[in-house]
Amino acid sequence: MVSTEAHVSQPGFVERVSLASARVPFRVKLWIVWALTAAVLAWLFLSAGFDIPWIRAHFWFVFKGLEFTIILAVSAISLACVMALIGSLCRLSKNPVLFGLSGFYTSFFRGTPLIVQLFLIYAALPQLAIGLGLSPKMIDFFTLSAFAAAVIGLGLNYGAYMTEIFRAGIQSVSGGQWEASEALAMTYSQRMRRVILPQAIRVIIPPTGNEFIAMMKDTALVSFLGVAVAHAEVFRRATLAGTADFKNLEALLLAAGIYWALTSIFTFFQVRLERKLARGYDRTFSAAKPDKVAQVEASSGGPELPGQGH
Numbered sequence: 001m002v003s004t005e006a007h008v009s010q011p012g013f014v015e016r017v018s019l020a021s022a023r024v025p026f027r028v029k030l031w032i033v034w035a036l037t038a039a040v041l042a043w044l045f046l047s048a049g050f051d052i053p054w055i056r057a058h059f060w061f062v063f064k065g066l067e068f069t070i071i072l073a074v075s076a077i078s079l080a081c082v083m084a085l086i087g088s089l090c091r092l093s094k095n096p097v098l099f100g101l102s103g104f105y106t107s108f109f110r111g112t113p114l115i116v117q118l119f120l121i122y123a124a125l126p127q128l129a130i131g132l133g134l135s136p137k138m139i140d141f142f143t144l145s146a147f148a149a150a151v152i153g154l155g156l157n158y159g160a161y162m163t164e165i166f167r168a169g170i171q172s173v174s175g176g177q178w179e180a181s182e183a184l185a186m187t188y189s190q191r192m193r194r195v196i197l198p199q200a201i202r203v204i205i206p207p208t209g210n211e212f213i214a215m216m217k218d219t220a221l222v223s224f225l226g227v228a229v230a231h232a233e234v235f236r237r238a239t240l241a242g243t244a245d246f247k248n249l250e251a252l253l254l255a256a257g258i259y260w261a262l263t264s265i266f267t268f269f270q271v272r273l274e275r276k277l278a279r280g281y282d283r284t285f286s287a288a289k290p291d292k293v294a295q296v297e298a299s300s301g302g303p304e305l306p307g308q309g310h
Contacts, residue, residue: 048249055250058241062254065234066262072150072233073216079155080162080215081208087163088170089192102163109160115221117157122149122225146227154218158211165207169200202277209270213263220259234258
């Protein structure tokens with residue numbers, strides 16, 4: 001009888017690396033990846049003759065454009081919310097005129113490039129006013145500054161995209177809420193203001209926050225309108241400084257870093273806001289934290305029975 005001895009194969013190199021990697025926490029591996037990425041980028045910048053003293057000298061000049069970037073984005077998102085609310089209500093309306101106008105608005109501003117819309121508002125409106133034979137005062141009224149044209153252009157463009165966000169948020173409210181408000185003899189405006197919109201906000205805010213973050217980056221397009229330096233945003237100031245000293249790499253990376261930091265900050269607060277809004281709608285509370293539910297019931301004298309509520 002021949003005895004056979006079980007052969008246990010030794011793990012290969014890939015298996016050993018996988019086993020060793022499994023013992024390292026994920027956050028540690030993440031920090032290692034970031035450190036290596038930063039080291040590679042630093043080596044590339046130093047190899048390309050990256051001028052750090054120039055960045056230090058021009059940082060404040062470029063950073064001052066952040067004020068106008070934020071003002072422009074906040075003004076434009078405010079206009080976008082108004083246009084989105086009006087557009088969504090028109091899209092839900094059974095009136096063919098309102099429905100058709102809202103459809104044309106969303107189709108045009110979603111189907112044409114944003115930069116073209118900015119130039120139409122900034123450069124073409126005065127020509128249109130002259131062609132219509134309007135008075136000089138009306139021609140001056142339609143001759144907008146670069147900042148005003150940017151606010152209107154960004155607001156109308158993003159409002160067209162946010163129209164569908166608002167419409168989806170309004171339609172997410174259950175039909176029972178509509179029926180209950182109608183049973184209370186509320187008018188349409190009262191139903192929307194007191195019942196529907198407060199519940200739709202929870203669905204509307206997260207994608208609206210994403211649109212606002214995207215809009216802050218799109219404010220860089222205003223530089224193509226030739227805004228004055230005194231009211232220039234980050235990208236405009238960076239390109240002016242970089243072109244003057246032939247430091248385009250340093251200037252553009254400085255602008256990119258400022259935009260990156262700005263969006264990271266707003267993303268952080270957006271995530272916290274989303275968690276706060278979703279807190280009252282978390283159906284996993286009792287399952288995930290039964291001890292919390294037990295403590296609440298014990299402090300209130302046990303679970304509430306039907307008929308005990310006030």
